Amino acid sequence: MRKLLFAGLAFFVSCKSTESINRFAKSAGSAIVEINRSTPGFNDLCRIYDPVALSRQKDTSLYGKAVHPAIRCGEYKQADSLTGLINQTLANYFSMLQAVSDKKLIAYNARDLVNSVADMQTAVYPMLSLNDEKISAVKGILNTILNEPLKWYRYNKLAATMRETDTALARVMTAYSFILDSALAGEINQARQNYTSFVYAPLYEWSRTPVEKWIVNQQYNQFLLTMDEEQIKIHKAVILLRTIQKDHRLMAFGKPASSFADTEAEITRDILLINKLITELIQSIK
C-alpha cells in the first residue's frame, strides 16, 4: 500500500513537473523568437550608420547624387549569421522541450478500447458481465498501465536532458547576452557617435540661423531617442535571457519531492515576467 502511495505521488509529481517544464519551455521559446525579432541586426546598423552611409545624409550635390564609396559590411553580416545560429539553436532546444513535455503526447485514451470490449461481451464473452463500474475500473487500470510508466519515463528523460545541458545552456546564454549587451550595444553607441561625428557636427556648423540650428538639434534628439529605444530593447532581452537561464537551472536541479512547490512558484512568477517582457518587446517594435 505504501509502495502504491509512493508510486502515485511520484507519478503526480512527474506530471506536475512535466507541465511546469512545458509552460517554461513555451515561454522561453517565445522569448527567444521575440529577442531575435526585436533586436536590431549588425548589418542593419552598418548599412544605416556607417560613415559612408551617413555621408549620404549631408550630400548637397545636385539631386544628392554624389558618388560615394561602397559600404563594406562583411564582419557585420558574419556577426548576424552567428547570432542567428545561436538564436536558432536555443529556439530549437526550447521547442523540443515543449514538444516532449506536451500533455497531449502519450495521453492514451482507453475509452474506445474498453467500450469495444464491453460491446463484444454480449456476443462473445457474456460471462464477463462488464457493468459500468467495472468498465471504469478497467479504463483506469489501462490508463495507468499504458500512460503512467511512459509519463514517468518522459519526465526522467526531460529532467536528465535539462541537467546534462544546463552548463552548456548557461554558457550559450552568457555568450548571447554578451553579443547583445556588449557587441550590439557597442554598435549602437558607435552608431550614435557616427551620427554625431558625420551628420550632426557638419550640419550644425553649416547651419547659419538659430532656426536652422534648432532643426538640426531636433533631428539629433530624435535620433538619440531612437537609439535609446534600441538600448532598452537590448536591456530587456538580456533580462529575459538571464531569467530563462535561472529557471532552466531551477527546473534541472530543483528537488521535486520536498521543495518543488517553492521552485514552481518562482518559475510561475518568472513566466509572468517573461511574458510581460515579451509583450513590451512586441509593443516597442510596433
Place this chain on the structure above:
Amino acid sequence: MAETLNAHQLIRLAQCLTRMQSAITDYELHHYTELSAVQKLRLEETLTGLAAAAGRMYAYSVQLIFQDTETQLQQLKQASERLQKFLQTAQKIQQVLDIVSSVAALADAIISHDLEGITTGIDQFAQMVGNN
C-alpha cells in the same frame, strides 16, 4: 601576456576608439572656426578611420565569443536531436496504442455484423497503418 585578444578585451578596445572619436568630434565642434580646411579634412579622415575600426571590432567580437561557445552549442544541438528522437518514439507508441483501439473497434463491428462499422474500421485501420 596573451598573444591574441579575447572578445571582452576587443570590446574594451573598441570602446576606447569610440571614446576617442567622441573626444575628437567634441574638439572639432568647439574649435570649428579656428581650424583650417586642411586640419578639418585630416580630422574627418581620422574620425572615419576610428569609426570603421571600432565598428568592425564590435562586430568581430561576435566571432570570437562564438568560437568560445561552439562546443556548448554543439551539445545543445545534440540534446535537441535526442529529444526529437524520443518524441518520434513516443509518437510511434501512441500510434501503436491507437491501432490497438482501432483493431478492437473493428472486431466489435465484425462480431455485431455492422457492415458500416466494418468498412469504417478497416479504413481507419488502413490509414493508421499507412501513417506508420
